[in-house]
Amino acid sequence: MAVLGVLVGLAVLAAFAALHWYAWRRLVRDTTAGPGRARRAGTVVFVAGPLLVLAALVAGRAGAPFPLQRVVAWPGYLWLALSLYLLLALLVGELVRPLLGWWVARRRSGAEAAHSVEGDLGERAPSVEAAPAEPGSVESVESTPAATPPSPSSPPTPSRRLFVSRIVGGGVAAAAVGTVGYGAYGVLRGPRVKRVTVPLAKLPRGAHGFRIAVVSDVHLGPILGRGFTQRVVDTVNATQPDLIAVVGDLVDGSVEDLGPAAAPLAGLRSRHGAYFVTGNHEYFSGAEQWVDHVRELGLHPLRNARTELPGFDLAGVDDVAGEDEGAGPDFAKALGDRDRSRASVLLAHQPVVIHDAVEHGVDLQLSGHTHGGQLWPGNLVADLANPTLAGLERYGDTQLYVSRGAGAWGPPVRVGAPSDITVVELASRQA
Known part of the structure; x- marks a missing residue:
C-alpha cells in the first residue's frame, strides 16, 4: 500500500512537471526570438512557481513554523490557481492558433501583393530625356539621377509563427491573471449574504420566520487570518x-498558531x-x-x-473524518x-451523511x-x-441545504462558486 502511494505521488509530480513544461514552451520559448533576458526571466518564473x-x-x-507557512502560502497557492487557468487558456489557445495563423498569412500575402504591384508600376513609368542645349549656351553637364538616400533601417518583422505565439500567449496570460485576480478579490472582500426560505411541515406557527445564519468552511490559516474572521463576524451579526x-472547517492549523485569528468569533x-x-x-x-x-x-x-x-430540535454530529480517531458521527446518540x-434541524459538515439523516427522520x-x-x-x-453541490434539495421527507462556504481552502481564489453566509429562514405551513 505504501509503495502504491509513492507511485501515485510520483505520477502526480510527473504530470505536474509536464504541464509546466508545456506552459513554459508555449508562453516563454515560443514567444521569444532566442536566448536572452526575457527567456531567462520566464524560465525562472516557471521553475520557481x-x-x-x-x-x-x-x-x-x-508542521513548519507558522511564519514560514505564511511566507510560502501566498505565492505558492496563487501560482497553483494561476497554473490551472494558464493551462485551460492554453488549451483554448491551441484551437485559436491555426485560425490566427491563417489570418496573419492572408494579411501578409495581401500586403506583399500590393507592394509588388507598386514596384511594377514604378518600373514602367516613362523616363524624361534632357532637352538639347541651345546654341551659344554653356554646354550643360549631363545630369545623372541623384542617389536615393538610404531609408532608416526598420525593425525586422517577426516571423508568422513568432507573431502568432506572442498574440496567443499574451491573451492566455491576460485571461489567466484576470480570472485569478478577480477570484482572489471575491474571497478577500468577504462572503456575501444569501437568503433561503425552507418550509418545514412540523414547524409550529410560533417558530415561523426563525432565522439561522449558516457559516461553513472559513478555513482560517496562513492566508486568511484575524481580519477575515472579523469580516465574517460583522457580516453574520448584521443579519x-x-x-x-458554524458547520465545520473553521481552521487549517493549530490553536497555538490560529488562536488569535479565531478570537473575533467571541463577538458573534x-x-x-x-x-x-x-x-x-478540524x-x-x-x-x-x-x-x-x-x-x-x-x-x-x-x-x-x-x-x-x-x-x-437542533442536533449536531461529528464529521466522518473523525472515524479514524474513534469520534465519527453517531446519529443514534x-x-x-x-x-x-x-421538527428537527441537523448540523453536519459533509452532505454525504444525508442518507443517515433521512433514516433518522x-x-x-x-x-x-x-x-x-x-x-x-x-x-x-x-x-x-x-x-448536493450547493443549494437546497429534497431527499424523501428530508431537505438538505449546502452552503458554498465563507472562505477558501488552498488558493484564496473562487471562480464560478462565490462565497456566502446563508440565512436560512424556517417557515411553518401553519402560519
Missing part, C-alpha cells in the same frame, strides 16, 4: 439571526447563541483542542448531541430517542464542505463526490 506550490503544500503538513450555525451575537460542529479539517488541526477553544469563545459544540429550541413529532440538514467546487471546473468533480 511549482517549487513554491510544493513548499506551500509541504509546509503545512510538515441579526436567531441562531448561528444571536438570540439563541452560536453552535459548532467539526469538519474534516481533524487535521487538532479537533479536541479546537472544540475546547471555540467553547471558550462562547460557541456551543454539538458533538453527537442535540438541544431543544422553541419549535424544533444525537437523534435516537427524540420526539419525532417535533431529520427535517432539514445544514452542511458545507463542497465549496461549490471553488475553482471551475472543479465543480464537475465535486458534484460527482457529493449528493
Whole structure:
C-alpha cells in the first residue's frame, strides 16, 4: 500500500512537471526570438512557481513554523490557481492558433501583393530625356539621377509563427491573471449574504420566520487570518439571526498558531447563541483542542448531541473524518430517542451523511464542505463526490441545504462558486 502511494505521488509530480513544461514552451520559448533576458526571466518564473506550490503544500503538513507557512502560502497557492487557468487558456489557445495563423498569412500575402504591384508600376513609368542645349549656351553637364538616400533601417518583422505565439500567449496570460485576480478579490472582500426560505411541515406557527445564519468552511490559516474572521463576524451579526450555525472547517492549523485569528468569533451575537460542529479539517488541526477553544469563545459544540429550541430540535454530529480517531458521527446518540413529532434541524459538515439523516427522520440538514467546487471546473468533480453541490434539495421527507462556504481552502481564489453566509429562514405551513 505504501509503495502504491509513492507511485501515485510520483505520477502526480510527473504530470505536474509536464504541464509546466508545456506552459513554459508555449508562453516563454515560443514567444521569444532566442536566448536572452526575457527567456531567462520566464524560465525562472516557471521553475520557481511549482517549487513554491510544493513548499506551500509541504509546509503545512510538515508542521513548519507558522511564519514560514505564511511566507510560502501566498505565492505558492496563487501560482497553483494561476497554473490551472494558464493551462485551460492554453488549451483554448491551441484551437485559436491555426485560425490566427491563417489570418496573419492572408494579411501578409495581401500586403506583399500590393507592394509588388507598386514596384511594377514604378518600373514602367516613362523616363524624361534632357532637352538639347541651345546654341551659344554653356554646354550643360549631363545630369545623372541623384542617389536615393538610404531609408532608416526598420525593425525586422517577426516571423508568422513568432507573431502568432506572442498574440496567443499574451491573451492566455491576460485571461489567466484576470480570472485569478478577480477570484482572489471575491474571497478577500468577504462572503456575501444569501437568503433561503425552507418550509418545514412540523414547524409550529410560533417558530415561523426563525432565522439561522449558516457559516461553513472559513478555513482560517496562513492566508486568511484575524481580519477575515472579523469580516465574517460583522457580516453574520448584521443579519441579526436567531441562531448561528458554524458547520465545520473553521481552521487549517493549530490553536497555538490560529488562536488569535479565531478570537473575533467571541463577538458573534444571536438570540439563541452560536453552535459548532467539526469538519474534516478540524481533524487535521487538532479537533479536541479546537472544540475546547471555540467553547471558550462562547460557541456551543454539538458533538453527537442535540438541544431543544422553541419549535424544533437542533442536533449536531461529528464529521466522518473523525472515524479514524474513534469520534465519527453517531446519529443514534444525537437523534435516537427524540420526539419525532417535533421538527428537527441537523448540523453536519459533509452532505454525504444525508442518507443517515433521512433514516433518522431529520427535517432539514445544514452542511458545507463542497465549496461549490471553488475553482471551475472543479465543480464537475465535486458534484460527482457529493449528493448536493450547493443549494437546497429534497431527499424523501428530508431537505438538505449546502452552503458554498465563507472562505477558501488552498488558493484564496473562487471562480464560478462565490462565497456566502446563508440565512436560512424556517417557515411553518401553519402560519
